[in-house]
Amino acid sequence: MVGVSLNGRRVEVREGSTLLQAAESAGLSIPTLCYHPAVAGGGTCRVCLVEEEGSGRLVTACDTRAEEGMAVRLDTDRVKEARRTMLELIFSAHPFHCEVCESNNSCELKKIASREGISGRELPFSQDYRPVVDANPFYLRDLSKCISCGLCVRACQEVQGVGAYEMKGSGAQAHPAASMDSPVDLSVCEFCGLCVSLCPVGALIAKPPLHRGGEDRAVVTTCPYCGVGCCMELLVRDGSITGVRAGVPASVNGYSLCVKGRFGLDFVDHPDRLTRPLLRRDGELVEVSWDEALDEVTRRLSAVVEESGPDAVAFLSSAKTTNEENYLLQKFARAVVGTNNIDHCARL
């Protein structure tokens, strides 16, 4: 552990922690746009500047290691002035379209600016026009709103291991681009959506039908698509899923999901989805209650077992269900029906 002084208060953190992590562990807030706990590094937006006591140096808290005996101040006049200048520079290349921006309610830039008392453009606007790119079924890219924080590039390279993007250009021209500036749907992008979920502004925007509007509650659950069993939060409004969020503490997948988990759960509310059991009667499939359907399954299973013995029955389970459901099925096969004929699609 190392001890640092933050605003005169001694804080102990693990060796190797940054000043930002030290502040967070002490419940102190330092604004940042380019840092995310899922991704290493940062230091590009320079909004998290703090002042080192004694030397008076301004250092970025997100990538400066906390050293034993270090003392910093988080909110001196110099820090506030520098932070304000950084935000004004960002706004000088950022369109003020908040009212019609999909990220209006979640935009980190807007939240930090309003906390710092910046409500309008103080420097002249200077940016090349960049059209919205709608080149895949999952997300839009509106690089006119990009603040060149590089989070998407680092997340794709470091967390996903894909490397679909790199930063091109410098200064106000810096922007994430696929190789040779090719369209993202022709790149190696796997459409996992991690970059979209981390973008602090409205430059990467998930497309409907999911990821729209606010939620009245969030439900932690397991992705139903495969045996990895990623943990996620479903954002729910009026009983319908409005969005999917990863990053549940201690989850197997951290902030990552694949394209199915992130963008594929709209099937839950799809009108074509079967929501009631169907039973074939006189060659026609008819809707029945769960009690009727289960009674029919029991009757037919019992008839087979009675006529040919329990080993005439076999059960196949699925990687798309949870461990608990798989456990229950083998219990049912062995303890209720009396057969060890139970297998799982993951072994096929």
Ligand code: SF4
């Ligand atoms: S969607 Fe996933 S794979 Fe594609 S660029 Fe973003 S992080 Fe990389």
Ligand code: SF4
């Ligand atoms: S697209 Fe978003 S995450 Fe990527 S550099 Fe721009 S602002 Fe940052």
Ligand code: SF4
């Ligand atoms: S998000 Fe993708 S990898 Fe994770 S459980 Fe769902 S389908 Fe599997």
